[in-house]
Amino acid sequence: MSAILVVDDDPAVGESVRFVLERAGYAATGASTVAAAREALMADDTALCILDVWMDGEDGLDFAAEVARSGAPFIVMSGGGPGRSLESVTAKADALGAVAVLYKPFEDEELLNAVRATLGKKSSEL
Amino acid sequence: MEVDGKERQAQGVAQILTQLSRQVLEKREVDDLHAVQWSALRYFQRAGRRASTVMGLSRYLGNTTGSASRTAKSLLDRGLIRGEPARHDGRSVLFSLTKAGQAALQRDPLLDVVAALSVLESDELALLGDLLDKVQVAMTEARNGAV
Numbered sequence: 001m002s003a004i005l006v007v008d009d010d011p012a013v014g015e016s017v018r019f020v021l022e023r024a025g026y027a028a029t030g031a032s033t034v035a036a037a038r039e040a041l042m043a044d045d046t047a048l049c050i051l052d053v054w055m056d057g058e059d060g061l062d063f064a065a066e067v068a069r070s071g072a073p074f075i076v077m078s079g080g081g082p083g084r085s086l087e088s089v090t091a092k093a094d095a096l097g098a099v100a101v102l103y104k105p106f107e108d109e110e111l112l113n114a115v116r117a118t119l120g121k122k123s124s125e126l
Numbered sequence: 127m128e129v130d131g132k133e134r135q136a137q138g139v140a141q142i143l144t145q146l147s148r149q150v151l152e153k154r155e156v157d158d159l160h161a162v163q164w165s166a167l168r169y170f171q172r173a174g175r176r177a178s179t180v181m182g183l184s185r186y187l188g189n190t191t192g193s194a195s196r197t198a199k200s201l202l203d204r205g206l207i208r209g210e211p212a213r214h215d216g217r218s219v220l221f222s223l224t225k226a227g228q229a230a231l232q233r234d235p236l237l238d239v240v241a242a243l244s245v246l247e248s249d250e251l252a253l254l255g256d257l258l259d260k261v262q263v264a265m266t267e268a269r270n271g272a273v
Contacts, residue, residue, distance in 0.1 A: 068252065079177075085188025087165055088262060090172075095255025097248065103177035103186070110174040 003027040003044065004115065007037040007051040007063070008077075017050060017077075020108045026115065034058040041070055048099075048118055049074040050111075053089050054081030061092050068096045073118050077111075079104030143261075150235045159204075159230070162187065166197045167231055170207055170221050176214070178221045206230055 004021055008014035009032050018028040029044070031037035034055055041049065049067045053060040053076060060076070067074045076093040078101070080086045090101050100114035129137065151161075159167070169186045170178055184194035198221060201207045206227035212218040223231070243251060 065256070080185030080188075084263065084266065086186040087169070087188065088259070088266075090186075092255065092259045095259065096252055101172065103173045103182060105176045106174045107176060 002047040003029045004119075005037065005040050005044070005046045005049045005051075006030045007032075007034070007049065007055070007060070009033065009052065009055040009058075013052070017111065020111055021115065024112050024115075026119070034060070034063045037063060038066065041067060041072070046070075046072045048072065048115065050115075051076060053078040053093075061089065061096070064093060064096050064098065073099045075100045075102060075114050075118070077102040077104060077106070146239070150239060153235050153238065162197055163200060164234060164236070166194075166201060167206060167223070167227060168234070168236075170201075170223050170227070171231055175220055175222075176212075179212070179218050181218075183221075201227070 004026055006014050006017045006021070006028055007030070008017065011032055014030045014032060018030055021028040029040060031040050037049075037051070040046070046067075049072055051060050051064060051067070051074060053064075055063075060078075064074055064076060074097075076089070076098045078086060078089055086103065093101050099118050102110060102114060165187060166183055169183055173182055173186075180191055180195045180198055183198055184191045187194055187197070198207065198209075202209060202221075204226075205224055207221045208224050209219040209221050212220045243254075246254065
């Protein structure tokens with residue numbers, strides 16, 4: 001079954017996002033580096049990718065471009081970071097075709113609304 | 127001054143970008159919002175409840191919390207946003223758009239550019255976005271380095 005791939009270099013954030021998704025009935029997997037996420041994207045039938053922008057020394061937006069090229073929908077989540085403003089990140093994510101940009105901190109319902117808008121309500125539909 | 131072919135190309139593209147910016151800015155009315163105020167309004171339109179704070183706006187705009195606070199206050203004074211104390215943190219104020227703020231976004235100068243760009247295909251938009259982003263990042267780095 002295809003799953004939602006959650007990419008965040010903070011294990012606590014990645015885990016809590018996956019917990020919310022799984023509690024709502026979605027299958028979710030995780031990756032804490034761009035390399036691991038790239039591997040998962042190539043190996044699995046990813047239904048949706050939810051990714052952080054500022055990954056320990058790596059640019060999540062570069063990976064977002066790869067996800068976009070793969071044809072999988074993606075949601076960007078970010079609370080800001082060094083080098084570029086969140087406004088600039090939003091613009092780039094929108095231009096790449098992100099289905100949503102979530103600003104941290106966000107509520108579970110905001111996350112689930114963005115996922116439902118993309119995938120529908122039930123994990124069985126994945 | 128002699129310029130080589132690539133520099134002349136760069137000058138041509140730079141002229142297109144500045145002419146485009148001028149077209150957007152020329153539409154401004156005397157009492158209209160400044161660019162940073164439009165950005166802030168767009169942020170409060172998209173941000174979730176818990177991120178709709180001065181701190182969140184500061185991260186979005188990439189400026190100081192003091193500067194973001196002044197921008198938020200200017201929108202409050204115009205009646206475009208409202209503020210209420212956060213339940214999870216009494217020291218924070220959560221902002222949301224008022225009806226006037228929502229109406230203002232209906233005449234966001236960005237919308238003219240969006241309409242003009244909509245003639246492009248999706249892959250063209252992605253490519254243009256990527257190229258313009260590279261230009262913006264290079265300019266930001268050059269200006270930060272020059273400070």
